[in-house]
Every structure is written in C-alpha cells, then in structure tokens.
Amino acid sequence: MCRGDDANCPEFELHYRAFKEDLNAERRGFLKSGFVAAGGLATLGAAGGASLVTPALAEASAARSPTERKSHYLPANADTVHWGYFSKSLKPKVEVDSGDIVTIEALTHHACDDRERMVEGDEGAESVFLWTKDKKGVDRRGAGTTDPKVYKKGSGEGQGVHVMTGPVYVRGAEPGDILEVRILDCAPRPCANPKFKGKSFGSNAAAWWGYHYNDMIGGAKREVVTIYEVDATGAKSWAQAAYNFKWVPQTDPFGVVHPTIDYPGVPVDHTKTERNFDVLKGVRVPIRPHFGTLGLAPAEAEFVDTIPPSYTGGNIDNWRIGKGATMYYPVAVDGALLSVGDPHASQGDSELCGTAIECSLTGVFQLILHKKADLGGTPLEGLDYPMLETKDEWLVHGFSFANYLKELGPEAQSAIYGKSSVDLAMRDAFRKMRQFLMATQKLTEDEAVSLMSIGVDFGVTQVVDGNWGVHAVVKKDIFAGRA
Amino acid sequence: MCRGDDANCPEFELHYRAFKEDLNAERRGFLKSGFVAAGGLATLGAAGGASLVTPALAEASAARSPTERKSHYLPANADTVHWGYFSKSLKPKVEVDSGDIVTIEALTHHACDDRERMVEGDEGAESVFLWTKDKKGVDRRGAGTTDPKVYKKGSGEGQGVHVMTGPVYVRGAEPGDILEVRILDCAPRPCANPKFKGKSFGSNAAAWWGYHYNDMIGGAKREVVTIYEVDATGAKSWAQAAYNFKWVPQTDPFGVVHPTIDYPGVPVDHTKTERNFDVLKGVRVPIRPHFGTLGLAPAEAEFVDTIPPSYTGGNIDNWRIGKGATMYYPVAVDGALLSVGDPHASQGDSELCGTAIECSLTGVFQLILHKKADLGGTPLEGLDYPMLETKDEWLVHGFSFANYLKELGPEAQSAIYGKSSVDLAMRDAFRKMRQFLMATQKLTEDEAVSLMSIGVDFGVTQVVDGNWGVHAVVKKDIFAGRA
Numbered sequence: 016m017c018r019g020d021d022a023n024c025p026e027f028e029l030h031y032r033a034f035k036e037d038l039n040a041e042r043r044g045f046l047k048s049g050f051v052a053a054g055g056l057a058t059l060g061a062a063g064g065a066s067l068v069t070p071a072l073a074e075a076s077a078a079r080s081p082t083e084r085k086s087h088y089l090p091a092n093a094d095t096v097h098w099g100y101f102s103k104s105l106k107p108k109v110e111v112d113s114g115d116i117v118t119i120e121a122l123t124h125h126a127c128d129d130r131e132r133m134v135e136g137d138e139g140a141e142s143v144f145l146w147t148k149d150k151k152g153v154d155r156r157g158a159g160t161t162d163p164k165v166y167k168k169g170s171g172e173g174q175g176v177h178v179m180t181g182p183v184y185v186r187g188a189e190p191g192d193i194l195e196v197r198i199l200d201c202a203p204r205p206c207a208n209p210k211f212k213g214k215s216f217g218s219n220a221a222a223w224w225g226y227h228y229n230d231m232i233g234g235a236k237r238e239v240v241t242i243y244e245v246d247a248t249g250a251k252s253w254a255q256a257a258y259n260f261k262w263v264p265q266t267d268p269f270g271v272v273h274p275t276i277d278y279p280g281v282p283v284d285h286t287k288t289e290r291n292f293d294v295l296k297g298v299r300v301p302i303r304p305h306f307g308t309l310g311l312a313p314a315e316a317e318f319v320d321t322i323p324p325s326y327t328g329g330n331i332d333n334w335r336i337g338k339g340a341t342m343y344y345p346v347a348v349d350g351a352l353l354s355v356g357d358p359h360a361s362q363g364d365s366e367l368c369g370t371a372i373e374c375s376l377t378g379v380f381q382l383i384l385h386k387k388a389d390l391g392g393t394p395l396e397g398l399d400y401p402m403l404e405t406k407d408e409w410l411v412h413g414f415s416f417a418n419y420l421k422e423l424g425p426e427a428q429s430a431i432y433g434k435s436s437v438d439l440a441m442r443d444a445f446r447k448m449r450q451f452l453m454a455t456q457k458l459t460e461d462e463a464v465s466l467m468s469i470g471v472d473f474g475v476t477q478v479v480d481g482n483w484g485v486h487a488v489v490k491k492d493i494f495a496g497r498a
Numbered sequence: 499m500c501r502g503d504d505a506n507c508p509e510f511e512l513h514y515r516a517f518k519e520d521l522n523a524e525r526r527g528f529l530k531s532g533f534v535a536a537g538g539l540a541t542l543g544a545a546g547g548a549s550l551v552t553p554a555l556a557e558a559s560a561a562r563s564p565t566e567r568k569s570h571y572l573p574a575n576a577d578t579v580h581w582g583y584f585s586k587s588l589k590p591k592v593e594v595d596s597g598d599i600v601t602i603e604a605l606t607h608h609a610c611d612d613r614e615r616m617v618e619g620d621e622g623a624e625s626v627f628l629w630t631k632d633k634k635g636v637d638r639r640g641a642g643t644t645d646p647k648v649y650k651k652g653s654g655e656g657q658g659v660h661v662m663t664g665p666v667y668v669r670g671a672e673p674g675d676i677l678e679v680r681i682l683d684c685a686p687r688p689c690a691n692p693k694f695k696g697k698s699f700g701s702n703a704a705a706w707w708g709y710h711y712n713d714m715i716g717g718a719k720r721e722v723v724t725i726y727e728v729d730a731t732g733a734k735s736w737a738q739a740a741y742n743f744k745w746v747p748q749t750d751p752f753g754v755v756h757p758t759i760d761y762p763g764v765p766v767d768h769t770k771t772e773r774n775f776d777v778l779k780g781v782r783v784p785i786r787p788h789f790g791t792l793g794l795a796p797a798e799a800e801f802v803d804t805i806p807p808s809y810t811g812g813n814i815d816n817w818r819i820g821k822g823a824t825m826y827y828p829v830a831v832d833g834a835l836l837s838v839g840d841p842h843a844s845q846g847d848s849e850l851c852g853t854a855i856e857c858s859l860t861g862v863f864q865l866i867l868h869k870k871a872d873l874g875g876t877p878l879e880g881l882d883y884p885m886l887e888t889k890d891e892w893l894v895h896g897f898s899f900a901n902y903l904k905e906l907g908p909e910a911q912s913a914i915y916g917k918s919s920v921d922l923a924m925r926d927a928f929r930k931m932r933q934f935l936m937a938t939q940k941l942t943e944d945e946a947v948s949l950m951s952i953g954v955d956f957g958v959t960q961v962v963d964g965n966w967g968v969h970a971v972v973k974k975d976i977f978a979g980r981a
Binding site: 219221225226227230231232237239241243254256259294295296297298299300301361362363364365366367368369370371372436437438441442445446449456458460461462464465466467468469470471472473474475478485490492493494495496497 | 722847921950956
C-alpha cells in the first residue's frame with residue numbers, strides 16, 4: 016500500500032485519506048483552524064482586489080477544468096521529496112486538475128542543525144533526514160554528480176540545497192501556459208518531540224555564502240547557526256532565539272568531514288558544539304511564514320540547482336510569498352511540475368546572512384491553469400517571469416539575470432555565482448516593471464517611467480542566492496480610479 | 499525693514515511676525531489646520547515609541563537650552579535661499595536655540611516647468627525664480643564656477659540644483675554634536691494663482707540623469723516632464739497627472755540654449771512645447787509629502803553640490819522623511835547650518851526617473867541639539883551618518899560612498915558621478931545597520947547579523963543622485979520585549 020504519496024497508485028485517494036487520518040491530531044487540528052480562519056473554501060479566490068486574471072480569463076480557464084474541485088494531500092517523506100534540484104524528468108508525486116486544492120508539507124533543509132527539535136518523532140522528517148553509516152533517506156542532494164568516485168562532499172555535491180516536495184503534475188499544462196498558484200494557507204509544522212509540545216523551531220545559518228561573510232569585523236571567518244523558537248499554536252506573532260552555536264567541523268555518517276556548511280542535511284553533533292543560550296534576549300522577530308522556494312521545472316537543463324531563482328520562480332526568497340499571496344509562473348514543461356520547499360518562518364528583504372528562519376511549514380495551494388490560447392489581450396499575455404500578487408500589491412522580481420540558464424550558456428549553473436549583482440537585478444526589475452505597467456495598464460513608456468519614479472518601490476529581495484534579486488512593488492489602489 | 503528673513507535685523511522678531519500676517523490667509527489657514535491635526539504643540543515629542551534619545555540625554559540636552567521655547571518663521575524668497583549647494587560659509591538666515599520650532603518654506607527647483615501653476619502670484623517664489631534678460635532673483639545655481647567668462651550653462655553651472663532655504667544656525671552646535679530634527683508638520687504650498695485655487699502642483703521630470711534614460715525602448719532619448727496636481731486642502735490623499743510634455747530646447751532669458759534639463763530654473767516656454775493632457779488618466783498616486791534634501795553643511799569643502807547625499811544628510815531622497823519623522827545628523831561645522839529643500843509630494847523607493855513629484859512644501863521643524871559631552875553611552879554616541887527615526891522604525895542610509903567628499907579626494911564632487919552603484923550602497927547599509935544594532939541594542943556581531951537576515955528590510959532609496967542609496971529598516975517593536 017502506498018502511503019498516500021504515490022499519485023499513480025490505483026488507490027491513491029483512499030491511501031492519502033488514510034495518511035491524513037494518521038497525522039498527529041494536534042498538527043491536523045492546527046492546520047484546520049488556520050484554514051477556517053482564512054475563511055475556508057467558500058471564500059477562496061484570487062489574492063483579492065483587482066486581479067491579473069480578468070473575469071473572462073477566469074471563465075475560460077474554469078470552462079476547461081472539471082466542475083468538481085478535488086483536494087489532495089502531499090506529505091513530505093523520503094518518497095515525495097527531491098533534494099536540491101528541479102528536474103523536468105522527475106516522476107510526479109501527485110496529479111491534479113486545474114482548480115484543485117493541494118495541501119503540501121515542506122521540510123526545512125536545515126532541520127539537522129537540531130534534530131531533537133526539528134526531526135525526532137516526526138515520521139516524515141525522520142524518513143527524509145535518515146542518515147546512517149549505510150544509508151541516507153534521500154541520497155542525492157543537489158544537481159551535482161552522483162558518482163561516488165567523483166563527488167567529494169556527497170551525492171549531488173550540495174549544488175542546490177532545498178528539500179523540495181513534489182513535483183505536482185497539472186493536467187493539461189504545456190509550455191506557454193501560465194500556472195496560477197494561490198497560497199490559501201501556510202502554517203508552521205509543530206515539533207513532534209513531546210519535550211517541545213506546542214512549539215516549532217527553525218534555524219538561521221549565518222554561513223559562508225552570506226553577504227556578511229567576507230566583511231566581518233576584524234576579518235574574522237566563522238559560521239554561526241541560531242536556532243529560533245516559533246509558536247506553533249498561532250498565539251504569538253513573533254519568533255525568538257533559543258540558542259546559537261559556531262559551526263565546527265562535522266563528520267557525516269559516511270565519514271566525510273564538513274569544515275563548513277557545504278552539504279545539506281549533515282546531522283550536527285552537539286557534543287562537539289558550544290551552545291550559547293544567552294542570545295538575542297527579549298528580541299521578538301515578527302513572523303512572516305512563507306515559501307522561499309516555490310516554482311516550476313525549467314526546460315533548459317535536466318537537473319537544475321535550486322539555489323538561483325529564475326524565470327520559472329524557484330528560490331525567490333521573497334517573504335511576501337505566504338498566505339493570501341498568488342504567484343503566476345510561465346509553464347516551461349508539460350505538466351508544469353510544481354515543487355515546494357525552503358519554508359521560512361521569517362525573513363527580511365535581503366536575507367542577508369544567507370538564510371531566513373528556516374522552519375518546516377505546511378501550505379494549502381490552489382492551482383489554476385491558464386492556457387496560452389486564452390491569454391491574448393489579458394494582463395498575463397507574454398508573462399515570462401514569476402509574478403507575485405497580494406491583496407493590495409503587484410510585485411515583479413528582477414534578477415541579476417532574468418533567465419541565467421539561457422543567458423549564461425552551458426556553464427550557467429556555476430557561472431551565475433560569479434556574477435551576483437544588485438545593480439544588475441535592479442536593471443532587470445526596472446525593465447520588468449516597465450513592461451508590466453505598459454502591458455497590464457496600457458500605459459505609454461513615458462507614463463510608466465513617471466509612475467515608477469513616484470509610485471513604485473524597489474527593494475532588495477536577496478543578496479545570497481547567486482542570482483541576486485530586486486523586487487518592485489506597485490499598489491493596486493493606484494489604478495482603482497480608472498475607468 | 500527686513501521681511502522677516504534677516505535674523506540679524508534688530509527687529510527680526512517683529513518683522514517675521516508681520517511677514518506671517520501678510521501670508522495668504524488660505525495658506526496660513528491650511529498650515530495651521532495641519533498643525534492642529536498633528537496634535538499641536540502640547541503633544542510634541544520625538545518620533546514616538548522608543549526613541550534613540552534616552553530620558554537622561556533628553557534631560558541633559560534640555561538643561562543646556564533656554565527654558566522658553568521660541569518659534570521662528572523662515573519664508574522662502576530670494577534673500578533666504580541658496581541654490582544648488584551647501585556651504586559652511588553661508589550667512590545664517592535665522593538663529594535658533596535648541597528646542598526651538600522653525601517653520602520653513604521650501605520651494606521646488608522645478609517650479610519653472612509650469613510658472614503659471616507654481617510661481618505666478620506667489621511672492622516668495624516670484625522673487626526666487628525671477629529671471630529677466632537683465633537679472634536673476636538668485637544668480638548662483640550650483641557649486642560650479644560663477645565666472646561668466648568660464649561658465650557655459652549659467653552661474654554655478656547647475657552643479658547642484660535644489661533651492662535650499664536657510665541655513666538655520668543652531669546656537670552652541672559644534673562638530674561632534676548631534677542635531678535632532680523633528681518634522682512636526684509638512685504640507686503642500688497652495689498655488690497662488692486664483693485660476694487654480696485649492697490646488698498645489700508638482701513636476702516630475704524623467705530626465706537625462708534618470709535611471710531609465712540610457713535604457714529606453716528602441717534606444718530613444720527624450721526627457722519628459724509630467725505636471726501633477728496635488729490637493730492643497732488635504733481632502734484627497736492622492737496626486738494625479740495634469741499633463742506632460744517632451745522637453746524641447748529652451749532659451750533662457752540670458753540667451754543660453756538648454757537642449758536638455760541642464761540648469762535649474764530655466765523658464766519653460768510652453769509656446770514651444772506640446773502639452774499632452776491625456777496622461778495617466780484615472781491613476782491616483784498616494785501622496786507622501788517629504789523633504790528630498792534636508793541636512794547640514796559639510797566641513798570638507800567650501801561649496802558642496804546638493805545632489806549627492808552624504809554623512810550630513812542632504813539629498814537622501816527617502817520619502818519617509820516627512821511629517822512625524824525625526825532625523826539625527828552629525829554636526830560638522832559650528833552652528834550646524836541646517837538647510838531645507840527639494841520638497842516632494844510623493845516618491846517611490848528608487849526615484850527611478852530622476853525626480854519625484856517636485857512640489858513646494860512648508861515644514862514645521864523642532865531642532866534639538868545633543869552635545870558631544872552628553873552622548874557617551876547613549877545610542878547616538880559616535881553616530882557619523884544621517885539616521886532616520888519614525889514612530890515605528892529606525893532606518894540607516896547606506897550610500898555608494900558613506901562620505902564621498904573625504905573618500906574620493908579633491909575631485910570628489912565630479913568623481914562621485916562615475917561611481918554610482920547599488921551594490922556599494924548595499925554594502926554601506928549593511929555595515930551601518932550592523933553598527934547600529936551593536937551600538938544601540940548591545941548585540942554581538944553574530945546576533946546583529948542573524949537579526950539583519952530575518953528582521954531587517956533593505957530597500958533601494960534612490961539610483962539617481964550620483965551617490966546612490968540603499969536604506970535598511972528595522973522595526974522598533976522587535977525590541978519592545980527587552981528588559
């Protein structure tokens with residue numbers, strides 16, 4: 016019997032219902048309450064306010080979908096995740112129709128920074144992070160080589176780090192279409208260890224790929240991991256630090272030494288670290304639960320590192336991609352192949368030290384397919400980048416390279432890390448916002464440029480993901496008075 | 499008799515009261531109502547919430563000031579403004595004690611884009627923008643040469659463009675002190691032309707120094723000015739476009755041709771332009787009245803171009819520097835020498851096209867001097883950059899070069915324009931925010947770096963002022979739970 020995680024199993028529907036019954040009651044209860052708080056299915060809709068989906072397009076897309084809307088549940092376990100890469104060749108873990116709702120569990124790839132708080136007792140997490148001298152729950156981690164004779168750090172070489180749940184196959188999706196992804200809900204995954212009942216935890220690693228790393232006071236070089244506690248009952252709107260520790264070389268169960276955080280999922284042996292519990296006392300970090308990495312499989316390569324974001328989304332690391340938000344992605348391969356990972360409890364614009372509060376979350380998504388044939392004359396026509404819509408705002412995401420896989424040639428996946436630049440990302444964000452305003456609001460270039468200067472805000476999304484990001488935000492209200 | 503604009507006049511107090519009486523009743527009424535709405539003097543205080551000024555410092559600073567708080571009024575006219583430069587040698591236009599309130603009129607240097615709407619009938623503006631074949635109301639415009647045998651565009655060469663009201667001399671201020679500038683109120687200057695009663699106007703120039711200029715569709719090159727209408731009664735919270743026009747070569751009254759917007763205050767002859775009134779129809783731009791250029795005279799040079807912001811503030815172009823905000827500036831010269839200009843009705847983060855909605859405003863400021871001897875152990879100790887505090891947030895301002903005048907040597911004022919970079923500004927903002935968190939919250943470097951990644955937002959302030967800007971924002975609430 017499948018565990019509700021094999022969409023091809025003839026009894027998948029039955030099995031996933033059984034899986035859901037087995038979920039820890041508290042976790043289930045929490046998710047349900049969050050969902051009810053969101054207004055439940057009755058009021059599900061786009062991000063709210065003016066939407067990029069015109070009524071005519073909504074109707075056309077609905078007409079192509081089954082009338083019955085189904086719900087799916089995709090747990091996170093060793094069988095339902097792929098680690099560190101997107102791939103157009105992955106076998107789907109669930110197949111859905113346009114309009115369906117999918118609840119997806121996402122695990123943080125930093126859980127092994129504190130297995131006691133983020134793995135132990137959690138069946139799904141234990142299956143994913145299993146690593147003994149003989150076996151890894153998920154062997155390949157990254158888009159790098161899987162040849163044991165060649166790799167140095169481990170299978171996949173950690174070229175890409177995020178535990179991605181999926182992919183979800185959307186029936187009928189083809190290149191040229193747009194996939195609308197509505198995030199209906201999003202909540203922290205409660206700790207399964209009875210010692211920490213009612214809490215969730217996340218890890219923030221100030222790592223070698225962080226923006227600060229080569230600019231530390233006195234030329235120091237150290238990686239510091241801070242474990243944060245997040246309230247899983249929803250009563251507190253902030254996270255607080257539990258403790259921090261300096262990374263010291265860790266030997267993984269296969270015997271490879273990791274002098275820095277150079278491979279994901281290495282279990283941290285805390286008998287070797289010094290934990291400092293006197294950290295950020297009284298500091299309350301507002302929570303902003305969201306998915307750092309959410310996107311579709313690109314067409315350009317077989318295995319694509321999850322770290323640099325690109326035209327099909329991925330690791331955008333914008334904290335606004337949380338509950339209530341809608342993403343629009345250009346579909347690059349048949350079935351769209353949506354994957355979800357890199358869950359964050361909170362992050363600031365820039366994700367400066369290299370990570371957010373990396374904290375497992377479960378999200379409820381509605382996926383709506385818009386066929387290319389229906390897009391003509393609508394705001395989504397020609398959209399070739401990942402677009403974010405919230406209740407009040409539209410955001411475009413600029414990157415150092417809009418589609419680095421195409422622009423940087425065969426070595427793109429390594430070359431991108433040498434070309435990180437906020438300046439280039441700003442340029443891309445400017446061009447995308449201009450295009451967006453001209454295409455969706457029918458402004459002239461002069462109108463768009465003037466409006467960008469007085470009514471659009473540009474922010475630094477992240478400076479740590481190889482392909483750095485600048486986003487541009489425009490308020491929907493600005494256009495509310497238009498005929 | 500002075501017009502209430504010569505602080506050295508023996509009867510200055512009397513004269514400025516007379517000047518105020520003469521002010522257009524409507525304008526006075528509007529300002530007063532805005533001031534009352536702000537809660538009036540009774541509730542004047544710092545930006546609110548936790549302040550960078552500790553109670554002990556507030557007490558120490560108050561003890562050094564006269565017990566009676568005086569009010570001053572500094573109108574904008576040809577005698578009270580300097581145009582395009584800061585200078586440590588300028589004669590003060592008003593002298594104040596710490597704690598005093600100064601109402602200061604600021605005129606937009608773009609008023610001559612539409613003299614009918616922004617100059618005519620306005621005595622102060624007419625005196626400043628006066629330009630006949632024989633005379634300019636204010637001859638020098640910019641830090642460049644004033645030698646008619648040498649200059650090509652005009653006196654001062656437009657190396658610096660903002661009409662600056664001031665300077666205000668703060669008694670007792672010396673290098674090493676900090677000047678706290680509270681913006682108690684800020685309101686648009688109503689149009690003095692009866693044809694446009696109840697309205698204010700501003701100009702947005704998409705100019706050659708804009709970020710978009712070398713990246714226009716099809717490689718086009720044009721400057722476009724959009725005139726915006728702002729409601730001066732306070733009833734509407736948005737601005738709307740009135741018309742736009744493409745800049746065509748303009749001949750100034752001295753006979754110099756300006757093929758581009760290369761010298762401030764050139765009267766636009768609209769018999770030569772084509773005005774397009776079909777522009778941004780129905781688009782409502784939320785207003786964010788603020789001062790683009792507000793700061794102190796730097797010590798490094800005699801005449802300093804107003805365009806690049808630096809350690810004593812100046813042209814920071816952050817729209818948050820409006821009503822309710824408090825700025826802290828390091829004092830570089832005796833008397834501090836505060837000047838105010840570049841008023842904006844609204845601007846987005848980035849000020850992309852080169853300008854905001856450039857719209858004359860009047861501000862009410864309270865100036866509080868904090869002496870170096872009292873700063874030890876307080877959050878303001880060692881502050882060597884312009885710091886912004888709002889009710890809910892603290893913001894540091896990073897620039898491509900923190901103090902370009904010092905860092906770039908004798909040619910700094912021209913060299914800076916070749917070194918504009920968001921990447922460099924991001925680096926400076928990171929360093930300043932780290933320093934700020936460590937100094938004011940007594941965090942370790944590791945704590946500060948972690949917090950910056952999860953609770954601090956970095957945004958693009960401007961990419962058009964030579965010394966480009968990135969700001970970092972931290973919410974005060976984060977620290978509300980600390981002992």
